[in-house]
Amino acid sequence: MAKTVTISELRVDQRLQDEAFSLKEFEKKVSRQGKYYYNILLGDKTGEIRGKLWSENVDSSLESLTAGEIVSISGFIQEYAGKPQIIVEKINIVTNMAPEEFLPVTSRDRSKMQEDLESAMNAVSNPYLKQIIDLFWKTDSNRDSYVNFPAGMYVHHGYVGGLLEHVWEMWQLSQPFLNIYANLDKDLYFTGLFFHDVGKLEELNIVGATIVMTTEGSLNGHIAQGVLKVQSLIDQVPDFPTDLKSKLFHLILSHQGHLEYGSPVKPMMVEAMILSMVDSNSADMNQATKHIEKQVDTEDDFTDYHKQLGRSLYKGS
Ligand SMILES: [Fe+2]
Ligand SMILES: [Fe+2]
Known part of the structure; x- marks a missing residue:
């Protein structure tokens, strides 16, 4: 058919x-x-x-x-x-x-985004961080999920390739910060960024032609699951420094920026502040641009009210 x-x-x-x-x-x-x-x-x-x-x-x-x-x-x-x-x-x-026929897919080039992130992975020089990235990325099932999974069900990047696109956008948005503030720990920052939403691979699943929330996702949420995933990688690396682990966990735990957005701690390191800013930039811009695209053919100059963004958007005549 x-x-x-x-x-x-x-x-x-x-x-x-x-x-x-x-x-x-x-x-x-x-x-x-x-x-x-x-x-x-x-x-x-x-x-x-x-x-x-x-x-x-x-x-x-x-x-x-x-x-x-x-x-x-x-x-x-x-x-x-x-x-x-x-x-x-x-x-x-x-x-x-095949279910893929019915799921929306990222409009950006997945191989190009993957290439860009892989060159950032190759630039990580901290041997401990490099090892956990490699352990994760060199496992085919992890890599396949990472490049194909959505980053969410509805709110932002809710389509095939959405997680990869979200992380790629965040990495692009980070570049000015990394250029302006020379003393940032770039290896730690990239590793935190790369793993910040890794818990979504457990939180969400593609079943039939639909993106669904898993039971684990509903019960535990992607932040906790991300920390558990990274802990399981760290367990495989002998002598992984404790302070490095705490800082990396802090980046993941604080990435939603506010306690009321689901993070158990606020960003308390500059790297964590940037990470949570670009996370919300990528999510907001994705919601705004997709919302306008969906309503481009309607006569009104403004879109319908967008609940998460708390406004209508002006799309011009
Ligand atoms: Fe998140
Ligand atoms: Fe995110």
Whole structure:
């Protein structure tokens, strides 16, 4: 089965015949007339679209449909509250398509970003830090996850390659600080930056065509999991200095900048201050630019209100 149309190409009144999407939400509702229907959210690489499905169009074998599955849809596009939505006439589960077809992917070049980070890794001269970086990066499964994983579910960089892109952006944003403040511990800084979100590899997972939070992620969070991961690497390096370990942990633990943002300590070293600043720069800029991109075709000069950023954004006419 091949995909013939993407969500960004859908237009009002367009008809769809057995078109594949990922099912992101599937919620049973009851109308005022007492009829059952489903509110659904469909996705692919290019975006998301809401839809409605009346229960007579769902056979009983599909009652247990869950978010994350890939489905084929027949129906048509209608305008609802100023936005397109799909009226679904037929829905079936699809089992023969790769999930990557439906997940959004970074728009930056993954091999170039990887190359840039690898040259920064090669420049680390502290032998202890170099060893933990190598132990991590030379393990194929770690490297594969690191370059393919998202950095989040919704908030920022929530797509394939998002973690790599986030870390790469932070490294680019760090360069002026490293040039201006010559006494920074560059090896420690880079290592902290490289590992700051490594806990996301345990916190998140890609299941079916959806990015999900793991049980460990919900219970422990990526900051604690990152520290545990780095501890497991340090355990493999004889005589890893205790003070170096404390400083590296401090960079990871304080990277969210504030206690109310989930960090157990505030940044108390200059390297940690820069790390938390560029972390929030990369996250905010990603949210702002993606939010504008999504709404570029709407008539308004301003975007919808963005909850995390606490504002609408001006996108010009
Ligand atoms: Fe983080
Ligand atoms: Fe981060």
